[in-house]
Amino acid sequence: MEKLLLVDMDKCTGCKQCTLACSLTKEDLFDPKRGRIKILKKEDIALGIQLVCEQCETYPCVASCPDGALSRDEATGIITVDEKLCTSQGACVDACIYHAIQLHPETKHPMFCDLCGGEPYCVKHCVPGALLWVDKSDEMIKDKKKLRSARMNMYRDLKKEAA
Amino acid sequence: MYGHQGKILHVDLSKGKTWVEDIPEEWRRLYIGSRGINAKILWDYCKDPDITWEDPRNIIIFAPGAVTGTTAPASGRTSVTTVGCTTGLYLKSNTGGHWGAELKYAGYDHLVVHGVASEPSYILIEDDNVEVRSAKELWGKDIIETDALLKKWHGEDSRGLYIGPAGENLVRASSIHCSLFHAAGRGGGAAVMGKKNLKAVSVRGTKPIRVKDPKKFAEIAEEMRENLRGDSGAQGLHEFGTAGSIAAVNEMHAFPGRNWQTGYTENVYPISGQALNELGYLKRRVACFGCTIGCHRYSEIPKGPNQGIASGGPEYETFGALGNGPGVIDTEGVLLANEMCNRLGLDTITAGGVAQWAIESYERGVLTKEDTNGLDLGWGKIPELLATIEALAYRKGKLGDLLADGLKIATGKVGHDSYKWAVINAKGLEQSNVETRSAKAYALAFAVNPRGPDHLMTETFAEFGSSPEAVDLIEKLTGDKKWASSHFTDFRAEIVRWHEDCYEITEALGFCVFTSTAAFGVNPDNMTRLYAAATGIEMTEDEMMLTGRRVCTLEKAFNITRGATREHDNLPWRLMNEGAKSGPLKGATNSQEELNEALDNYYTLHEWDLKTSWPYRSTLEKLGLKDVADHLDKHDLLPVE
Numbered sequence: 001m002e003k004l005l006l007v008d009m010d011k012c013t014g015c016k017q018c019t020l021a022c023s024l025t026k027e028d029l030f031d032p033k034r035g036r037i038k039i040l041k042k043e044d045i046a047l048g049i050q051l052v053c054e055q056c057e058t059y060p061c062v063a064s065c066p067d068g069a070l071s072r073d074e075a076t077g078i079i080t081v082d083e084k085l086c087t088s089q090g091a092c093v094d095a096c097i098y099h100a101i102q103l104h105p106e107t108k109h110p111m112f113c114d115l116c117g118g119e120p121y122c123v124k125h126c127v128p129g130a131l132l133w134v135d136k137s138d139e140m141i142k143d144k145k146k147l148r149s150a151r152m153n154m155y156r157d158l159k160k161e162a163a
Numbered sequence: 164m165y166g167h168q169g170k171i172l173h174v175d176l177s178k179g180k181t182w183v184e185d186i187p188e189e190w191r192r193l194y195i196g197s198r199g200i201n202a203k204i205l206w207d208y209c210k211d212p213d214i215t216w217e218d219p220r221n222i223i224i225f226a227p228g229a230v231t232g233t234t235a236p237a238s239g240r241t242s243v244t245t246v247g248c249t250t251g252l253y254l255k256s257n258t259g260g261h262w263g264a265e266l267k268y269a270g271y272d273h274l275v276v277h278g279v280a281s282e283p284s285y286i287l288i289e290d291d292n293v294e295v296r297s298a299k300e301l302w303g304k305d306i307i308e309t310d311a312l313l314k315k316w317h318g319e320d321s322r323g324l325y326i327g328p329a330g331e332n333l334v335r336a337s338s339i340h341c342s343l344f345h346a347a348g349r350g351g352g353a354a355v356m357g358k359k360n361l362k363a364v365s366v367r368g369t370k371p372i373r374v375k376d377p378k379k380f381a382e383i384a385e386e387m388r389e390n391l392r393g394d395s396g397a398q399g400l401h402e403f404g405t406a407g408s409i410a411a412v413n414e415m416h417a418f419p420g421r422n423w424q425t426g427y428t429e430n431v432y433p434i435s436g437q438a439l440n441e442l443g444y445l446k447r448r449v450a451c452f453g454c455t456i457g458c459h460r461y462s463e464i465p466k467g468p469n470q471g472i473a474s475g476g477p478e479y480e481t482f483g484a485l486g487n488g489p490g491v492i493d494t495e496g497v498l499l500a501n502e503m504c505n506r507l508g509l510d511t512i513t514a515g516g517v518a519q520w521a522i523e524s525y526e527r528g529v530l531t532k533e534d535t536n537g538l539d540l541g542w543g544k545i546p547e548l549l550a551t552i553e554a555l556a557y558r559k560g561k562l563g564d565l566l567a568d569g570l571k572i573a574t575g576k577v578g579h580d581s582y583k584w585a586v587i588n589a590k591g592l593e594q595s596n597v598e599t600r601s602a603k604a605y606a607l608a609f610a611v612n613p614r615g616p617d618h619l620m621t622e623t624f625a626e627f628g629s630s631p632e633a634v635d636l637i638e639k640l641t642g643d644k645k646w647a648s649s650h651f652t653d654f655r656a657e658i659v660r661w662h663e664d665c666y667e668i669t670e671a672l673g674f675c676v677f678t679s680t681a682a683f684g685v686n687p688d689n690m691t692r693l694y695a696a697a698t699g700i701e702m703t704e705d706e707m708m709l710t711g712r713r714v715c716t717l718e719k720a721f722n723i724t725r726g727a728t729r730e731h732d733n734l735p736w737r738l739m740n741e742g743a744k745s746g747p748l749k750g751a752t753n754s755q756e757e758l759n760e761a762l763d764n765y766y767t768l769h770e771w772d773l774k775t776s777w778p779y780r781s782t783l784e785k786l787g788l789k790d791v792a793d794h795l796d797k798h799d800l801l802p803v804e
Contacts, residue, residue: 008456014449024377028373031371043261045461047447077421105369125234125388127457155200163369
């Protein structure tokens with residue numbers, strides 16, 4: 001059964017367990033800056049917004065890369081970086097409409113969530129249930145998009161406010 | 164280094180100098196981290212009793228735990244240690260939020276601040292770059308404004324720790340705030356920062372934390388996380404916050420009201436976690452760094468003239484101290500008082516404690532309008548309560564100045580037996596909202612607490628037996644489930660002793676004490692294994708618990724240098740002499756006789772002298788504290804064996 005990741009901002013307490021879990025499973029250490037999932041935290045309104053690759057259908061990151069270093073798996077939507085080609089221009093960071101891409105603090109290559117090959121490690125760490133790994137269905141796809149819109153609307157509001 | 168970053172950052176405000184030291188390897192085994200190593204540093208620098216809280220030689224130490232910054236659940240807490248302003252004794256206060264983890268990512272386990280700055284200053288830490296900067300633009304600003312300016316200057320990802328106007332004005336009820344709404348609240352640590360002209364510490368870090376055995380570490384962290392996921396106490400804390408227990412505590416006639424004159428309040432619902440959820444005040448459930456429980460609240464008034472006023476909390480203690488205590492059985496009334504304390508940088512427990520005392524003093528005619536800035540104080544009067552809080556933070560008028568020095572000094576000034584309704588003990592701290600007359604382990608824990616009578620040096624929540632996990636723990640400690648009732652005086656010393664050690668190692672590692680002494684997913688066994696996986700330092704569970712005992716003894720020794728004896732281990736006059744008004748233990752007190760028996764048992768378990776309450780040389784040496792014994796010996800502070 002195909003699965004998908006539901007990401008619910010309203011249930012997020014901003015604890016960053018997901019980010020730390022990600023840096024642990026990917027690199028054997030703890031560093032919020034190396035998480036493929038990031039929590040944008042606004043302390044003054046006690047808000048946490050999860051930002052993570054959505055394996056989206058338009059994938060503007062791939063086309064934006066001047067090095068041609070990004071490729072996408074047709075079946076899973078997962079983006080892969082060819083580190084030999086990547087020259088860390090950061091075009092993908094700006095191109096991502098879900099603000100999900102960060103450059104690795106050491107290698108400076110972009111980091112993409114790969115859903116841990118079908119068993120996302122972060123989900124186990126999210127006790128409040130803000131991250132859920134559910135069976136894919138039309139209804140769940142709709143839910144995922146609804147939750148994503150809510151996060152992106154909030155993100156835009158915050159950026160507007162900051163500007 | 165594994166687990167710890169291995170570095171102590173020192174900043175001397177007098178000399179404008181900073182330096183970094185390695186944590187001695189031995190300390191990681193003897194004191195573990197955070198509260199434990201802080202106690203050792205404070206002893207080394209400040210054991211001379213001439214160093215009062217306001218002396219430039221007093222230091223203030225901030226430290227996340229040995230596993231802070233990892234996936235160990237709820238391990239993001241920070242201990243703050245100094246010579247306290249309220250009691251003049253040892254002060255450890257502990258805060259949640261996200262600042263401590265950031266300090267660790269900047270590469271430091273401890274920040275030690277020495278001296279006094281010549282002008283208002285703040286410390287900026289960005290990895291190896293450490294600067295003391297002018298805080299001219301921050302001085303006078305409230306907590307919200309201060310955080311906003313620091314983030315504007317140093318980035319949205321920077322994390323702040325700061326004091327508000329109350330700390331600047333050396334108010335004993337002031338609290339050190341962290342990530343806006345979290346606080347090292349008790350004991351006036353913020354006044355120590357104020358005295359040092361230190362407004363804030365802004366931190367940003369980029370250094371990863373490594374553990375010795377990542378696979379094993381992850382397994383043990385998962386065990387803890389799953390324990391907590393299934394723990395009824397942890398679930399309740401997430402759903403309703405700390406204030407979720409108020410209705411149950413009230414049913415036990417143990418929810419202090421009207422300055423501890425009542426333990427039961429009709430219709431307590433408006434000041435409960437359930438009301439926040441159900442009446443539309445709860446905006447979000449919030450977690451400290453790395454916490455899977457998420458007990459913190461962010462609440463907002465949704466409509467009416469105060470629409471849009473929002474803040475962190477209120478917690479159980481705040482609904483007690485600023486709600487039931489002053490008789491404000493009104494959700495919005497407490498939200499307003501709480502928001503004001505969070506903004507001005509006040510500890511809601513002490514702010515509420517002094518306000519209740521003022522109301523009762525006014526009611527008795529001991530204070531008049533001339534003393535109260537013209538306020539007609541009374542139970543349940545919200546505008547008067549808010550005006551009192553504002554006066555307190557700014558030392559406004561006669562009332563503000565009187566209350567700002569805390570009840571130990573205020574009762575001395577006012578006289579007229581006003582100490583009898585000041586809910587402080589001999590050490591001088593305002594008691595947190597636990598009805599110790601019907602909770603006998605709490606009573607002992609509060610009496611011996613080195614910083615004064617409250618629940619945040621040793622929580623003995625298990626004695627209520629209010630969850631299956633709590634009952635199991637009491638059975639383990641006493642041999643029988645039947646002792647899981649707070650009304651018994653039997654085995655209370657044993658219960659306190661175990662909790663003291665467990666609580667200390669919990670804090671040393673950086674865990675929230677709710678994980679091990681309110682919920683029970685984290686325990687000495689899995690903490691010992693986790694510490695080994697994190698650092699490579701192998702110990703037995705008994706050796707780990709012994710580090711807790713070592714630190715508790717060192718904290719005790721610190722107070723002995725300040726003249727503390729058995730007489731300081733007592734409870735507020737009201738609770739020792741006036742009977743509880745209602746409930747199953749109606750008429751019960753924390754009498755001197757009852758307390759004496761508990762203290763004897765407790766000192767015996769510690770191997771301390773019964774007459775003075777002081778540790779013997781042999782006790783100290785057994786704990787590896789020979790240098791402490793020698794120092795006490797030199798000053799005639801060792802009891803005869």
